[in-house]
Amino acid sequence: MARQSPQRPDADEPGAQHDDSGDAAPAGNADRSLWEDVRIDPVEIALPSGVGVTLRAYRPANEVTPTDIGEREEDDPFAAKSRQALPDEDEDEENVVILDEEFLAAAAEDDAERDAQRGRPAGDDDADTEAAEQADAATEEVPVFLTHKGRLLLFKSPESLASFVRSGAPHDMTQLDTWNDLVERIQPDDVAPTDEDSYELDLVVENLRGGHDTWDATLLIEAGEVARDLAYALRLPSVLDMLSAGSSLDDLDEALRSTVDGGIGGFMGRRRLKKIGAQTASLGWRTIIGKISAAVDWRD
Template sequence: MARQSSQRPDADEPETKLDETTGPADPDETDDIDAVEVVEVDRSLWDEVRIDPVEIALPAGAGFTLRAYRLSNELTPTDTSDRDHDDPFLARAAVTEDDEEVVILDEEFAAALDEEAEETRTDRAARRRSRTDEDEDETDRDETEAELDEDDQDDEEAEAEAEPEEVPIFLSHRGKLLLFKSAEGLVSFVRSGAPNDLTQLDTWDELVERLEPAHVAPLDEDSYELDLVVENLRGGHDVWDPTLIIEAGEVARDLAYGLRLPSVLDMLSSGSSLDDLDEALRSTVNGGLGGFLGRRRLKKIGAQTASLGWRTIIGKISAAVDWRD
């Protein structure tokens, strides 16, 4: 292929000029077009009031709310007196069809746990039958010592309970989480003076005065996709997303405490099947020997049990949401 001539065009031929509006862009301008624009969100308001915007995605949709952490002795828990704690049959008759499914799921989840624990219970029974008199005497001594240790532990726990701890509180009212489909809706509610559990915070008035829709931009770590958890768990161990499930556990515990959902707290409490899942996933994220052991522990956790448990939790949280526009 012949090289192009570097000579100027013949004088009789009009010289082609590049139109300034359509010609090649300045190199610096081209770089700006290709670069992703990063917008800095002003976090000074949230840092000063010590409250954060949160985004939660549930099967019914995604919405914004607010969350804060304060010492337990500084807060009055949300009022749940409207809930019927004494008569589960009346409560069941009053729930919607979706909530009815949650009750059934509780039974399914319990059955799944019983099935997983059957082998353990059988082994325990066999050991009890095979004990000798000497073993029983030793066991009695161990149990006596264990009871004394338990008494000491109870005393320590009582002392710990007396000390205030940092706990979550949400934009909620009478045991219901207020979840807004738009930032504008959230801001309008905050400015309205409507009753909610965050009004007891000493920084609430400042937030009311300064909050604008542009401020409602949750950080990545404050955005939770609860709507994806069950489907991910159903896929089996090979596709489980540790970050998704771990973050779901964190917000579910916060919501269970803030909205007074004791059954959810129990399902995620230390030693539970779902807590074992959480601990194993955290180990896999950390890597190393702990990651290897975590993967082995995950294989012992039933995908059906995990998905049923999380479906129940998400159902109970969804039932405690008051959607706002």
């Protein structure tokens, strides 16, 4: 993955400890020992259709099996053309992938370069490099969500999530080595996502429509992080393409990060933001959120 989601709080940090004075600890200091032990986190996601909680973990790619999207294929208008990531003329506006000319040119360049490389005999150095890249890809940590048959299981309450975990119902997280420990220990009170694990995707499009001066950098950066994670875990290649390096939405993300960093980089980032079309950005994000929403299985 290009970027990792925000770091989780460390139990050894002062702010992560319980208040032993007898008074209830502030929400930000809630007991995180269960989640640290199982290396899984509760996540809150707000979508236009509602707010729900689910689970997310990060594991080496060679330790997890991707979710099965076989039953979702027929419902996915992008499944047959995900490699091209080009809009079909018959699709309505909700399903159009927004790709700018620069992205298409960059993609064509990459394809040409790969074709040229395939036409050359690979030397020992090339073979060693390829083997090293494959090894790195196998051990790179990738996101795993509480999914089943290509859909994100999103729960409307901590109680329903905890009940589902204990139920033994099928889903993709049963493959995790710490899952049985979570099943034995989880209680509804444990399902309390931190601020870093709470995402407001329902606010993104409206914020972008407000124009450059109103764009919320934190909101948009965090939305990009969780959207990339979800697109990977749910196997939504069209969304990954829209957020990939060289796309207009990735340019937006990079410029926003520069403004947060401040200094000369922040000044340049603000200049770059003014060159990004608000309409293109909002339409692109509307498509992304629509694609993610279509892959959600709401549970009471």
